[in-house]
Amino acid sequence: MEQVRKWFLENRRVFPWREEKNPYAVLVSEIMLQQTRAIVVVPYFEKWMKKFPNLEALSRASEEEVIKLWEGLGYYSRARNLLALSKLLVHQNFGNIPQSYEELLRLKGIGHYTAGAIVSFGYGKKEAALDGNVIRVITRLVAFEKQANKEIKTLRKIVYDFLPDVEPEIVMEGLIELGATICMKKPLCQKCPLKTDCLAFKNGNTEKFPLLPKKKKITKLFRFVGCITFQNEYLVKLPEKGKIMSSLYEFPYIEAEEDFIFTKFQKKIENQLGLRLKLISPLKKEKHHFTRYQADLFPFHFEAIQKKEITGCVWVSKNTLFELAFSAGHRRIKNKIDF
Numbered sequence: 001m002e003q004v005r006k007w008f009l010e011n012r013r014v015f016p017w018r019e020e021k022n023p024y025a026v027l028v029s030e031i032m033l034q035q036t037r038a039i040v041v042v043p044y045f046e047k048w049m050k051k052f053p054n055l056e057a058l059s060r061a062s063e064e065e066v067i068k069l070w071e072g073l074g075y076y077s078r079a080r081n082l083l084a085l086s087k088l089l090v091h092q093n094f095g096n097i098p099q100s101y102e103e104l105l106r107l108k109g110i111g112h113y114t115a116g117a118i119v120s121f122g123y124g125k126k127e128a129a130l131d132g133n134v135i136r137v138i139t140r141l142v143a144f145e146k147q148a149n150k151e152i153k154t155l156r157k158i159v160y161d162f163l164p165d166v167e168p169e170i171v172m173e174g175l176i177e178l179g180a181t182i183c184m185k186k187p188l189c190q191k192c193p194l195k196t197d198c199l200a201f202k203n204g205n206t207e208k209f210p211l212l213p214k215k216k217k218i219t220k221l222f223r224f225v226g227c228i229t230f231q232n233e234y235l236v237k238l239p240e241k242g243k244i245m246s247s248l249y250e251f252p253y254i255e256a257e258e259d260f261i262f263t264k265f266q267k268k269i270e271n272q273l274g275l276r277l278k279l280i281s282p283l284k285k286e287k288h289h290f291t292r293y294q295a296d297l298f299p300f301h302f303e304a305i306q307k308k309e310i311t312g313c314v315w316v317s318k319n320t321l322f323e324l325a326f327s328a329g330h331r332r333i334k335n336k337i338d339f
């Protein structure tokens with residue numbers, strides 16, 4: 001693996017979390033990087049580290065503060081888990097992040113990859129950190145014929161055995177970088193430092209690996225969204241605890257069928273809220289992807305005929321509206337509001 005080390009030191013991309021190597025920075029960056037591209041994470045990581053430079057500072061934050069800082073990154077349970085973890089470690093572990101893979105794995109929100117990454121990059125110890133990038137490189141390198149997601153233990157062992165005893169974290173990070181920039185879905189084998197050893201490359205079947213189960217089906221949703229105003233106030237739906245988008249605000253909406261009829265929607269949302277509405281104008285349609293759903297959002301601007309208190313909703317000023325953390329699709333609607 002000397003060739004990976006050499007290649008990485010010459011070709012590594014610069015990211016703020018690579019400059020600030022400590023277990024807390026690794027923990028934050030790795031949780032942010034789950035499901036999100038590095039380039040998107042950079043400004044979030046920088047803002048986060050400025051506001052919560054260590055576990056102690058984070059443990060004193062409110063859920064609202066962390067969700068607001070996370071707004072736009074998606075998969076908000078990551079932010080809530082991070083906050084809960086900081087409180088737990090500050091109160092039960094003297095503010096220290098565990099140094100062993102097994103201990104880390106017992107913590108909520110930390111999977112095998114993040115645990116490996118903290119031990120490897122945060123503590124500089126010999127440990128395998130298997131993300132999708134490493135799995136791609138390794139399964140191709142050894143032409144791994146079994147289903148990768150069912151063989152994590154075996155793959156971790158293969159990676160571990162490849163790591164040197166001295167500065168193993170450099171090779172570990174090199175493998176991740178290799179998967180992210182060279183051994184991609186369509187690999188650039190001619191540029192790869194491992195091409196003379198790679199079995200899949202020799203056999204001409206690189207794209208066969210890794211062997212993975214079929215992807216889950218995406219469920220389509222259609223939602224009518226009411227951007228309802230009364231004089232200078234806006235009606236927003238309060239976050240519902242325990243739901244996928246909990247901690248995030250949204251505009252009131254109702255589920256619909258693909259071939260919806262607008263008049264029915266207006267009646268339905270009026271009945272749901274117990275509010276009479278006057279249509280002002282339709283707004284631009286937005287798309288919102290989350291977990292295994294893809295929602296088409298059809299927003300409409302309505303004026304309420306009268307103001308009344310509505311359970312589960314709250315009337316807010318425009319300033320407050322823009323301070324609240326919204327789910328991605330509803331945030332895009334909010335950002336286009338010019339009324």
Ligand code: SF4
Binds near residue numbers: 200
């Ligand atoms: S030679 Fe190609 S398939 Fe093999 S590890 Fe390198 S980029 Fe991936």
